[in-house]
Amino acid sequence: MELPYSEPYKIKMVESIKRSTKEQRLKWIKKANYNLFNLSSENVFVDLLTDSGTGAMSDKQWAEMMIGDESYAGSSSFLKLKKTVKKITGFKYFLPTHQGRAAENVLFSALVKEGDFVPGNSHFDTTKGHIEFRKATAVDCTIDEAFDTSIIHPFKGNVDLSKLEDVFKSHPKEKIPFVILTITCNSAGGQPVSVKNTREVSELCKQYGIPLYFDAARYAENAYFIKKREAGYENKTIKEIVKEVFSYGDGMTISAKKDGLVNMGGFIALNNKAVFKQATVFNIMYEGFITYGGMNGRDMGALAVGLDEATEFNYLESRVEQIAHLGKKLVEYGVPVLQPFGGHAIFLDANKFVPKIPREEYRAQALAIELYIVGGIRGVEIGTVLADRDPFTRKNRFPDLEMVRLAVPRRTYTNNHMDYVAACLKNIFDTREEAKSGYEITDEAPIMRHFTVKFKKI
Numbered sequence: 001m002e003l004p005y006s007e008p009y010k011i012k013m014v015e016s017i018k019r020s021t022k023e024q025r026l027k028w029i030k031k032a033n034y035n036l037f038n039l040s041s042e043n044v045f046v047d048l049l050t051d052s053g054t055g056a057m058s059d060k061q062w063a064e065m066m067i068g069d070e071s072y073a074g075s076s077s078f079l080k081l082k083k084t085v086k087k088i089t090g091f092k093y094f095l096p097t098h099q100g101r102a103a104e105n106v107l108f109s110a111l112v113k114e115g116d117f118v119p120g121n122s123h124f125d126t127t128k129g130h131i132e133f134r135k136a137t138a139v140d141c142t143i144d145e146a147f148d149t150s151i152i153h154p155f156k157g158n159v160d161l162s163k164l165e166d167v168f169k170s171h172p173k174e175k176i177p178f179v180i181l182t183i184t185c186n187s188a189g190g191q192p193v194s195v196k197n198t199r200e201v202s203e204l205c206k207q208y209g210i211p212l213y214f215d216a217a218r219y220a221e222n223a224y225f226i227k228k229r230e231a232g233y234e235n236k237t238i239k240e241i242v243k244e245v246f247s248y249g250d251g252m253t254i255s256a257k258k259d260g261l262v263n264m265g266g267f268i269a270l271n272n273k274a275v276f277k278q279a280t281v282f283n284i285m286y287e288g289f290i291t292y293g294g295m296n297g298r299d300m301g302a303l304a305v306g307l308d309e310a311t312e313f314n315y316l317e318s319r320v321e322q323i324a325h326l327g328k329k330l331v332e333y334g335v336p337v338l339q340p341f342g343g344h345a346i347f348l349d350a351n352k353f354v355p356k357i358p359r360e361e362y363r364a365q366a367l368a369i370e371l372y373i374v375g376g377i378r379g380v381e382i383g384t385v386l387a388d389r390d391p392f393t394r395k396n397r398f399p400d401l402e403m404v405r406l407a408v409p410r411r412t413y414t415n416n417h418m419d420y421v422a423a424c425l426k427n428i429f430d431t432r433e434e435a436k437s438g439y440e441i442t443d444e445a446p447i448m449r450h451f452t453v454k455f456k457k458i
C-alpha cells in the first residue's frame with residue numbers, strides 16, 4: 001500500500017478554540033453588520049478568513065526571536081535575512097518592508113505613474129489598489145480557463161500571451177512600467193503558473209523592453225505544483241525550481257505572511273540598481289531605515305528561517321495536500337468548488353451553490369455568512385464585494401466568479417478540523433434550495449470596501 005503523506009512536525013504548544021451555539025452566532029454576526037471581518041476572533045471556531053500571518057512558527061523560528069538583533073543599523077538579523085533572500089531568490093538587492101502591500105507601495109511609488117498600464121495575471125486586491133490609487137490601470141491577462149471553475153487545467157494562473165502582447169501593442173512602452181506575475185495567482189483561486197509560461201512571459205517582456213516583476217506571496221506553493229505537474233521538474237528540488245522561476249524576472253514584492261511562514265513582514269528584491277536606489281528613498285520615507293523597513297530584528301531572523309522551511313518539499317506536501325483533503329471531501333459531497341484545488345485555499349463556487357440569490361444581493365457574501373452561522377467557520381467573500389466599484393463609473397463590478405474562499409493557515413489546523421468544515425458545508429448544501437435572498441450594503445469605503453463594508457439582511 002502506498003504510504004499517505006504526513007506532517008513533518010509534531011505539536012509543541014496548543015491554543016484553545018471555543019465552540020458556540022447557533023443562537024450566539026446569529027447575534028454576533030448581526031452585531032458585526034454581517035461583515036466577517038468585524039467578528040471577534042474569540043467567536044470563531046475554525047478561522048479560514050486568511051492564511052496571511054496566521055500560521056504557526058517552528059521552534060527554530062522561535063529560537064530566532066530570542067536572539068534577534070534590534071540594532072537600528074547593521075543588525076545581524078537583517079544580514080541573516082539578506083543572505084537568505086539572495087540564496088533563495090537569486091535577486092541582488094533587497095529591502096525589508098512591514099508587509100506585502102508596503103512592498104507594493106514602495107516599489108510602485110518608484111515605478112507607477114498616472115495613466116500607466118500594469119498587465120499581469122489576476123492582480124491581488126492590494127496590488128490593484130496600489131495601481132489604481134496612482135490613477136493607473138491593472139490589465140488582467142490571465143488565460144480564459146481560469147474563469148471556468150469546472151475546467152481542469154494544471155496551471156490556471158498562467159498568462160495568455162496574446163492578451164499580454166495586445167496590451168504591449170496598444171500602449172507606448174513608457175506607459176507600461178512593468179508586468180506583474182502573481183505566483184500562485186491568488187485572485188484566480190491560488191492557481192499556479194508554470195515555468196514554461198513564466199519563461200514565455202519573460203521572453204515577450206524582453207522583446208518589448210518591459211521589466212517583469214513577481215508578486216511572490218506564495219512562490220513556494222507555486223514551486224510545489226510545478227514539481228508535481230510540469231514535465232521535467234519532478235526530480236528538481238523546490239529550491240532549484242524557485243531559483244529558476246525568479247531567474248526569469250527583474251524583481252519581486254512579497255508578503256512574508258504567506259510563504260515566509262511569519263506573522264508579519266514583507267520585502268522587495270530586485271536586480272536593477274537604479275530602481276533599487278529609487279525604492280530605497282521611498283522605503284526610508286514610508287517603512288523605516290533600509291536595514292529594518294518596519295520589521296523587528298527578531299522578525300527578520302524568524303523570516304530567514306521561514307523562507308528556508310517553506311521551500312522544503314515535505315512541509316509543502318503536507319501543506320498543499322491538507323487543502324486537497326478538504327477539497328476532495330467537498331467534491332465527494334457534491335459541493336461545487338473550484339478545481340483543481342488551490343495551494344492555500346478551497347474556493348466555493350457561489351454561482352453554482354446559491355444561484356437563486358441575485359448577484360445584486362451579494363450571493364457569495366450570503367454563503368460566507370451562512371457558513372459562519374451553521375458552523376462558526378469564517379471564510380471570506382471573493383466576489384462582487386471584493387471587486388469594488390469601478391473607479392471611474394462608480395458602478396458595482398460583477399466578476400465572472402462569485403466565490404467564498406476558505407484559506408487554511410499554515411501548520412495550524414488538523415485534518416479533523418477540515419472534516420468538520422466539510423460536514424458543515426454538506427449540511428448547508430443539502431438545504432440550499434431555501435436560500436433565495438441575500439444582503440444589501442448600507443455603508444462602504446471608496447476603495448477596498450470589503451474590510452469595513454456594512455450589510456443589512458434582505
Ligand SMILES: *Cc1c(COP(=O)(O)O)cnc(C)c1O
Nearest residue numbers: 099100101124126186215217255
Ligand atoms: C497577501 C498578498 C498581498 C499583500 O500582502 P499583505 O502582507 O497582506 O500586505 C499581495 N499579493 C498577494 C498575492 C497576496 O496574497
